[in-house]
Amino acid sequence: MQIRFANLLFYAVMAATVEGCMMGPDYVKPKVQVPVAFKELQGWQQAQPKDDRLPGKWWEMFGDPQLNALEEQVVGNNQTLAAAEAQYRQAQHLVQTALAAYLPTGGVAATVNRFRAATGQNVAVSGVRYLFGTALNISWEPDLWGSVRRQVEANVGSAQASAATLQALRLSTQATLAQDYFQLRALDAQRQLLNQTVAAYRKTLEITRNRYAVGVAALSDVVQAEAQLESARAQAVDVEVMRSQMEHALAVLVGKSPAELDIGQGALTTRLPTIPVAVPSAVLERRPDIASAERSMAATNAKIGVAKAAYFPTLTLSATNGFQTANLSKLFSMATRYWALGPAAAAWTLLDGGAHSAQLKQAIDAFDASVAQYRQSVLTGFQEVEDSLSALRTLEEESHVQDKAVRAAESALTITENQYKAGTVGYSNVMIAQAAALNNRKSAVTVFGQRLIYAVQLVKALGGGWGSADLPDADSAAGERKWTDFLPFPLQ
Structure with missing residues (x-):
């Protein structure tokens, strides 16, 4: 349902761009x-x-x-x-x-975090941990x-x-x-x-x-x-x-x-x-x-x-697809994959001093x-x-x-x-x-x-x-x- 809605939104924005105001x-x-x-x-x-x-x-x-x-x-x-x-x-x-x-703009990012949870937090693994991630970002302003x-x-x-x-x-x-x-x-x-x-x-x-x-x-x-x-x-x-x-x-x-x-x-x-x-x-x-x-x-x-x-x-559409895991060897496995549509951001300047x-x-x-x-x-x-x-x-x-x-x-x-x-x-x-x-x-x-x-x-x-x-x-x-x-x- 979410993907279908996203497709409808995408085609609507494309049509607005082609037939949009000049x-x-x-x-x-x-x-x-x-x-x-x-x-x-x-x-x-x-x-x-x-x-x-x-x-x-x-x-x-x-x-x-x-x-x-x-x-x-x-x-x-x-x-x-x-x-x-x-x-x-x-x-x-x-x-x-x-x-x-x-055209849309896109980029890739690779991250690594080494951290330790605060004392008293309920975490599955205590002590110092790593978090590895990769992401593909696409952004487009119609x-x-x-x-x-x-x-x-x-x-x-x-x-x-x-x-x-x-x-x-x-x-x-x-x-x-x-x-x-x-x-x-x-x-x-x-x-x-x-x-x-x-x-x-x-x-x-x-x-x-x-x-x-x-x-x-x-x-x-x-x-x-x-x-x-x-x-x-x-x-x-x-x-x-x-x-x-x-x-x-x-x-x-x-x-x-x-x-x-x-x-x-x-x-x-x-x-x-x-x-x-x-x-x-x-x-x-x-x-x-x-x-x-x-x-x-x-x-x-x-x-x-x-x-x-x-x-x-202005309207900005973006999407992200990536992987995130605490185990580097499992970084590109399907279990660590995630995706996100958005944020779809609209911005309108109301006051600019003329x-x-x-x-x-x-x-x-x-x-x-x-x-x-x-x-x-x-x-x-x-x-x-x-x-x-x-x-x-x-x-x-x-x-x-x-x-x-x-x-x-x-x-x-x-x-x-x-x-x-x-x-x-x-x-x-x-x-x-x-x-x-x-x-x-x-x-x-x-x-x-x-x-x-x-x-x-x-x-x-x-x-x-x-x-x-x-x-x-x-x-x-x-x-x-x-x-x-x-x-x-x-x-x-």
Whole structure:
């Protein structure tokens, strides 16, 4: 009769757990205002629905083999990403910790007592005696109010947010590497331009010295030519310093010491790709930082349910099966076996000084904060896309104007040099024309480098080929569990 009653109680509690109440609000994604189209999309070719997704290896659009080789080294070697991956695994294990609360806990105990009964007691055996015992204890707290289920939901959301944060960091690192690489190549182009300028200035200095030797030019012309030549050399040295620092930064991004990476001089021949731009609503599904904020919001919503469930009583069921005897040799005989169902304990906190109320309010406040952070992430995402589109359009216009300025400056320099050789103008005119030509050439290189950098920024603002469908589902967020994880001792 007792066993039958215990079985009925067990099944009743199981049914209550499965069909039990779930405290707290079910998660509903808050709405955000999404524009129909980007404001700065004027003059930009908007992608069609079938080709508006960036490739996973988006850097290959630039057609630079050296960049491709560097990007492939980021994921496996970058130490910041390695730390983020460890944090994601930690979030997965927190999900496993929450899942463990569904199952009962059990333990074994072995006891031995050596004692002597007090004088005057009626005992079967007088004097010093032993009492040996072993017991198997099982305890289980059914999830009547959904506290465990809400905690699992919260931890799954946090793990998914961690996965999205990892992807956002990966995208940011890849974008930073591409931008640093393009800056390095722009410095290479400037160094090549300065080397050509130094060679041209050296020839001009030689001509000026020859003119001075025959009394056609003044000594001041020679001094000015020498000063201009040394100034160009100094600029070349300054560019080399900046290039070395950029190369060191690239080494750290790929997880190497600066001494291990040597990027040879190269020309700025990278092509500027056509980047497909989707509608603003698609950006919400493709930016990992927005996905991280949204999953964090879901996690904080579930914690409201955990805080509400703490108001209600808890029920703990336990059972014990063991052996107890005064004779060690008979410890595991059936005659010494005993069992017990219980105690079945219910506990309900009636007075806590307002702690439960404060915890519930704190959970609601945390959710409100996460909603604001999510909406701010959306606004920031739209701003970054608009900024990149605006910069690319403006820089394209500036590039066309700058190219015209370069051609005009080069023509003016050629005319002025010929006039100087003919003796119709002074050397100061040559210096002004040379400085103008050099500055315009450097500006053209700088503008093209900026266009590449903002192209990378636009790719990053659009999510870099990632999508919310790449988020791990609830099972994946819990991580892989092996049978060895349930052993009472570690095997690592």
